[in-house]
Amino acid sequence: MTRNRNRPPEKEANAGDLNRQSLEFDKPFSIPGGATLLSFYVTKAQEGAVQGRPETSLRQRLHADILQGRTRVESASEEVIRLILDNFESQIESRMGMPYEEWAKIEVQLGDLSLTASELGVTEDERKAIQEKVGHYCEDNLVKPMQISQNGQLDPDFVLELRRYCEEKRLLDQSDIKAGFFGDNNPDSASHTRIAEDICRILSMDRNTFDKAVEERTRRDQETGRLYVDFDKAGLLTRIGAAATGNGVFGKAWNATKTKGSEWMGKMSRSKGESPEVDGDDLAGAKKRRDSLRDEYAKMQKKKTDPATLQEISEQYWAEVRKVQELELQETDEFKAKTPEEQKTMIMLDALQESHKLAERVNKSIVMKLGKIGRLMDSENKRTRWASRIIVGATLGAAGAALSAFVLPASGIGFVVGTALSTGARAAASRFTRSAGEVEQLEFAGGAKNTDYNKMAAEHLAEEYKGVSLDELGGRIAQDQREKFLNDKRDTRIEKLRTARRKAGLGALISVGLVGLGAAGRIGYDLATGDLEWKDLNPWSGSSPETGSPAGSQDTDAARQAAEAKATAAAEAAKPTVAPGFSDLNPEKLADARTVRASEGGLRVLERLGINPAERAATWKDAAPDLLNLKDPQGRPEFYMGPDGLRISRPGSLSDKALEILQRSHDELYPADKLSGALPDQPTPPPAGASEVLRVAPGGGGSQLLEGMGVSPAERLPTWNEARPELLGLKGSSGESLFYAQKVNGVEELRISRPGNLPPEVKGILASAHDRLYPVDKLPASLLGQSGGIDAPDVKVALDAVHYSQLRQGANVNALAKDLGIGKGLIPQWTEYITGQVQSRDELVSKYFSVAQTGAVTLRQTLSRNDLYELAKNMPRPRGVFDLAR
Amino acid sequence: MTQVPVQLDENFLNDLGIGSLPEEQKRAFAESLLETLQLRLQNRLGIDMDEAQTESFAMLALDMDKLPESDVEGKQRLMQQWLAVNRPDYKEMAAEELGKMKEELLVVSNVSSSS
Secondary structure: OOOOOOOOHHHHHOHHHHHHHHOOOOOOOOOOHHHHHHHHHHHHHHOOOOOOOOOHHHHHHHHHHHHHOOOOOOOOOHHHHHHHHHHHHHHHHHHHOOOHHHHHHHHHHHHHHHHHHHHOOOOHHHHHHHHHHOOHHHHHHHOOOOOEOOOOOEOHHHHHHHHHHHHHHOOOOHHHHHHHOOOOOOOOOOHHHHHHHHHHHHOOOOHHHHHHHHHHHHHHHHHHOOOOEOOOOOOOOEOOOOOOOOOHHHHHHHHHOHHHHHHHHHHHHHHOOOOOOOOHHHHHHHHHHHHHHHHHHHHHHHOOOOHHHHHHHHHHHHHHHHHHHHHHHOOOHHHHOOOHHHHHHHHHHHHHHHHHHHHHHHHHHHHHHHOOOHHHHOOOOOOOHHHHHHHHHHHHHHHHHHHHHHHOOOOOOOOOHHHHHHHHHHHHHHHOOOOHHHHHHHHHHOOOOOOHHHHHHHHHHHHHOOOOOHHHHHHHHHHHHHHHHHOOOHHHHHHHHHHHHHHOOHHHHOOOOOOHHHHHHHHHHHHHHOOOOHHHHOOOOOOOOHHHOOOOOOOHHHHHHHHHHHHHHHHHHHOOOOOOOOOOOOHHHHHHHOEEOOOOOHHHHHHHOOOOHHHHHHHHHHHHHHHHOOEOOOOOEOEEEEOOEEEEOOOEEOOHHHHHHHHHHHHHHOHHHOOOOOOOOOOOOOOOOHHHOEEEOOOOOHHHHHHHOOOOHHHHHHHHHHHHHHHHOOEOOOOOEOEEEEEEOOEEEEEEOOOEEEOHHHHHHHHHHHHHHOHHHOOOOOOOOOOOOOOHHHHHHHHHHHHHHHHHOOOOHHHHHHHHOOOHHHHHHHHHHHHOOOOOHHHHHHHHHHHHHHHHHHHHHHOOHHHHHHHHHHOOOOOOOOOOOO | OOOOOOOOOHHHHHHHOOOOOOHHHHHHHHHHHHHHHHHHHHHHHHHHOOHHHHHHHHHHHHHHHHOOOOOHHHHHHHHHHHHHHHOOOHHHHHHHHHHHHHHHHHHHHOOOOOO
16 A cells, blocks of 8 residues: 655654644644544554445544545545545445435535534424435434444544534533543443543543533533534534433442532532522423423424414413523522612513524524525526525525514614614524535635625624634634645645545535534635635635735745736736637627536536537547646646546636637547537527528537427437438538538447538438338427427327336336226237337336436426326327327 | 504513613613514514415525625615515514514513503
8 A cells, every 4th residue: 555655754653643742722723633533544444444334433534524624635645545435435325325425415414403403403303304314324323422433442533633623613611521522322331431541541631520520411411401412514423421321330420429529510600600509400390391392382483383372382481481590590699689670681681582592493494494495596596505595594684674673663762773784684694604604605716706695604704713813713724734735745735635625525515515624624725725815715804814825825926926917817807808719709608608617517618618518528638638737827727637537626717728729629629510610609590491490509419409300319319320321411501511420439420510500401311210210200290390398209208218117116017008098908019019129128228217317207297197198199190009198 | 443563662661671771771682682573573474485475585585686785775675575565564563573572571571561
């Protein structure tokens, strides 16, 4: 196994030790944690753990790391990383039966809801519903404590990592953290004692203190009714306090020190400014009941429960709120010292807070529901689910603000009107930018788009990371990254990081959200790699700290010059240009065609530039060597070589030079289909006899042509091949070849030379070819020339495909035939017909599944079964023996 | 007799028994109340929407999103139009929700309502 030669030798020896030393808890945003985790994977990989099925803890950590964007290659060769990642993804895909990226999206949702379940109040039922979506995986793995490594030893690195994470997220206080590093579900596990000892050793804590911390955690859990806290959106669920259930070692320890522990707890509470001890059982019970009623009340509100029931639960809920307040407040000296009016105000403010908490729960689910409106996420808008939620949240927030203004008097306490209207939308949106905001930031940072949501996200983050200025944070991250980079050849390092990152599926995750350190780390990382610049983060900070300048731009003058050059280039780019080879595209259209959107690839761009589907991959490949040499005005590569070929480095506008290279490559490969001068910017007005003219759209091929003629999908390719000899002989008005032949994988295929209008005889040739091949499916004259809509052949083939599919899935042939109105005597012939049109099983599957996708699925989605039959029955076409619509 | 819609005014605070608090405290209380009210009104709006209104709301969201951030008036106009069509009782709804909040606060603070 090849190790990274550029890595310092001491890191080679024991990455875990090094990282343990470098973890400084007073610097919560230092980056080495990612490397720590990865070093763990690598160790496991080297031990052979990733061969076959990765062990649970490895997989979970890896997953967490991927989702957090912290995967690094410092401590492993790419070979090892690839091995791990490949294995991980394939495991997920095979177990979950869905693409990894899709699963990751659901998983993030799940993580989000898990967090919400304990922190924001999504009910257990809702959470379970989501869990069902991802099957048994969560039950088996995610909820299972995972900080104990396979051999039963607590992994010290992970303890530190977890502690650091807790501190960063400010989720738990110190005593929580100390008490929280256990969670073996099995109370009889012999590893408990060892774990406790490990924790004490790692955290330099004496056992007595540890036991007390456990006790405190337990008590708090009992009070709140929470058995665990989920604190990682990546699904890194850690069960805190689960072991302290009265069983096992911790439970025993708790029992043994109960009295002393209670005293200690009382001190702890008072020292934190909380109320002195009250009757624990009463308060705990009241809180439990209040929380439970809150859950119930929120659930009912979401479900439009009838008013009487709502009223009933509301009364119970508020009564319980009142009881908790009484217990909490009335015995405190501070409360007693207040005037009656002030006491009342305190109680009501507390109640408002409670009301707000309840409303927030309902609100989040409403925004999530509204954010799913398809219209918000259509392809035109290219909006992510999170972005949709932000928009909906903002609009709903504006509505709430507008509505609330109506309860304000024209005079009197109108002082809040201004702030209410200006902050309402923002407050609503910011709740949904917790994870989406950073994503938006990254998505739009390339200059593709900038919205006020970025600002809101930035503000939210600023609030979340109070005490650490963003400049400082970013600077720290960037500095850290830069130092790492300086130890290696920059290009090599960037390439490796990119490979690892992309392999890890982070591209997909950009659309679903990253949180906390992960996002900050990614931004820092992107700054360091030059993918992102400080000025791109303008809504965050507005200025660039020295330490935050991109790695590689070590010379300030050079950086300034680059920035100036970029500004100049941007100004130039804003002017309408005509790129070589695309002179017939008007500037406006060209500007759109050459614009690379976030997550788009080169083939999509080539499509917009009007290059035929069959020619795109070869063009892209051919142009790759030249494109790789291109740099943007900042000196950054415009393209890079990804694991599966050439990639575009970032969203934005492709340079003229890039277009020129693409055009040249294309035209050299396809001389008969030259781009130059061939791409009309507007549809050419049809000549006389328009119905007889076939128009070929840019990027369109023979299949589209035949589709427009009403030829069913399964019949298009044979028809196209059948017509080839005649079509190859056709010439245009200037004597140019309208079609040409090209060998693909040794097979000669027919191609259309260029977009535009084809003469009427093309249609005649194609129709004849089709009817020769498919006499029972002759194209009726009335259908020829029609495009769009649904025609008889499509319906027939689609239905055939559906029926074939049903048979394959085990449908009873007799029942199906009866359902379709096919007489018993015809069943053998019908099944032969359905299955006998192809020679081999593979061909059969491929053909019909393809057809089903393009035809039946669409039809099924839009038409009822009866509609389909009616449609088929009424089609004016010759009927075959097995025409189902007789 | 026409009932006067509940408003967040001095009477409201008096009814809650905190009318004689210093202005600063009243302001803080009112702001806090208004913030929660906004959220609750959002919820009412969202829960009560039927399918067509939901679609229409999506269009509103897109339309508002297209306006520049500074065009507050434009956004408010769109919102008002949408409310007028889809939730014509919006003023009553706002007052009603405030009334509910008042009742809840009275229950919690154990003061009988005087209104």
